[in-house]
Amino acid sequence: MAYTQLRKRRRRAIANIAPSVLDYCMYSIPIMRPKLPSADQLATYLKSIDGSRVYSNFGPLTVGLENRLAEHYGLNEGTVATVANATLGLAIALAVQQPAPGSLCAMPAWTFAASAHAAVIAGLVPYFVDVDPATWALDPDKLLDELARAPAPVGAVMPVMPFGSPLDIAGWETFRSKSGLAVVIDAAAAFDSLVPAAVPSVVSLHATKVLGTGEGGFVISTDPGIRRAVRMRSNFGFEGSRKAQAPAFNAKLSEYQAAVGHAALDEWGQTRAEWRDAADAYRNALGRSNQVFLQQGFGESWISSTCVLSFAQPAADRIEQSLADCHVETRRWWGSGAHDHPATASFPRTALPVTDVLSRSTLAVPFYRDIAEPEIGRVADAVLAAAGANR
Numbered sequence: 001m002a003y004t005q006l007r008k009r010r011r012r013a014i015a016n017i018a019p020s021v022l023d024y025c026m027y028s029i030p031i032m033r034p035k036l037p038s039a040d041q042l043a044t045y046l047k048s049i050d051g052s053r054v055y056s057n058f059g060p061l062t063v064g065l066e067n068r069l070a071e072h073y074g075l076n077e078g079t080v081a082t083v084a085n086a087t088l089g090l091a092i093a094l095a096v097q098q099p100a101p102g103s104l105c106a107m108p109a110w111t112f113a114a115s116a117h118a119a120v121i122a123g124l125v126p127y128f129v130d131v132d133p134a135t136w137a138l139d140p141d142k143l144l145d146e147l148a149r150a151p152a153p154v155g156a157v158m159p160v161m162p163f164g165s166p167l168d169i170a171g172w173e174t175f176r177s178k179s180g181l182a183v184v185i186d187a188a189a190a191f192d193s194l195v196p197a198a199v200p201s202v203v204s205l206h207a208t209k210v211l212g213t214g215e216g217g218f219v220i221s222t223d224p225g226i227r228r229a230v231r232m233r234s235n236f237g238f239e240g241s242r243k244a245q246a247p248a249f250n251a252k253l254s255e256y257q258a259a260v261g262h263a264a265l266d267e268w269g270q271t272r273a274e275w276r277d278a279a280d281a282y283r284n285a286l287g288r289s290n291q292v293f294l295q296q297g298f299g300e301s302w303i304s305s306t307c308v309l310s311f312a313q314p315a316a317d318r319i320e321q322s323l324a325d326c327h328v329e330t331r332r333w334w335g336s337g338a339h340d341h342p343a344t345a346s347f348p349r350t351a352l353p354v355t356d357v358l359s360r361s362t363l364a365v366p367f368y369r370d371i372a373e374p375e376i377g378r379v380a381d382a383v384l385a386a387a388g389a390n391r
C-alpha cells in the first residue's frame, strides 16, 4: 500500500478513537483516573460464579450485594433494588409511582442530561426549573409555588444531589405528602451522602463514581413496595410468574457486575479515606481564597468523585483555558445545563439565571483516589493564578 494511503488510514483510525483517549494523551494531569477493584480482589467472587453457574436474573451475588448495600445504610433487607445503570433506575423509580403519562417532570436545569432522558423514558416531559444559588439544588419549600405556574400539569419531581452533595430529604418527604406528586431523588453521585427515606433515591455505580461496578446502579427506599415494583419493572414486568404485569425494561445488574460491587464494598473504608485525603489536599492547596471555593462540606462531611470548584466571578472560560495551557484537563460536567442540548432544547423551562451563572462560574478539576499532592499543588497554583486569587 502506498505510504500516503497508509497515513490516511492511520489518520482515519485516530479520528475514530474515543475523544477521552486522545484527551488523556494531551493532558499531563487528566480529569479522572477511575480505579475499580483489581483482578485479584475479584477472584473469589468470580470463582463463586463458576460454582453457581448463575450469571444474571437476581443471582446470589446480586441479592447479596443488595443486602450489603441496605446494611451499609442501616436498613433492612428488601430496601435496595440493583439496576443496570442509574438512568434506567430513575426511569423505573418514576414509572412505579405511575405519574400521568405525558405530564411534566420538574427537575433542576443544573443537572446531567441523564436526568432528562430518564423522565422521557418514563413517558414524561422534563420541565427545567432553576436551582437555589446556595445549594445548587431545587428547594422543596419554594417548588410548590413554582409548579403552580407550570405550563402543563405536573406529575413528578426529580430533585438532584449536585455532584453528590447532601440534600434535605425530610423536606422532600414533606413535599411529596403535601403535593401528592411522584418524587424520585437523582442521587447518581451521592453514594456517600445519601440518607435513604421512603421517597426513592437512585445511585449510580458507574466506574466514575466513588463506588463503581463499571456500569450499574441501585434504587433505595425504606418502603419495601418500591423495591418490589422496581424489581418487577427491571425484569420484563415479571413477578412470581412469566406474565408481564406492567410495561417494563430489562434493567438487571449481572452477576459479574455484582462481583465488582462486592469487592468494591470490601475496600470501601480505604477507598473513602483516599477520596477524603485527596479532597483535603485540595482544601490545603487552595487555602482560604475568597475567589475560589470547594462545594460546602466536600471532603469534610461527604465525599464524591468530582471536585467542582466555583469562582466568585463567572471566570470559568478563562480558568479552563489557563489550565489547558498548563496541560491540566478540566471538565464542565453539566455543560450549560440539562436544558441546553439538542435533545432537550424544546422542553419547557422557567427562567434560569442561577443555572446560567453556575455554568459560567464552576469548573471540575482533576480528581482521583490516587492523585498525588504535587499534582494537586500544580492544579491549585494554576487555578489561583488564573482566578487572580491569593491563598
Ligand SMILES: Cc1ncc(COP(=O)(O)O)c(C=O)c1O
Binding pocket: 085, 086, 087, 088, 111, 112, 114, 115, 160, 186, 188, 189, 203, 204, 205, 206, 216, 217
Ligand atoms: C446527575 C446524574 N444523573 C444520572 C446519571 C446517570 O448515571 P448512569 O451513568 O449510572 O446511568 C449521572 C451520571 O453521572 C448523573 O451525574
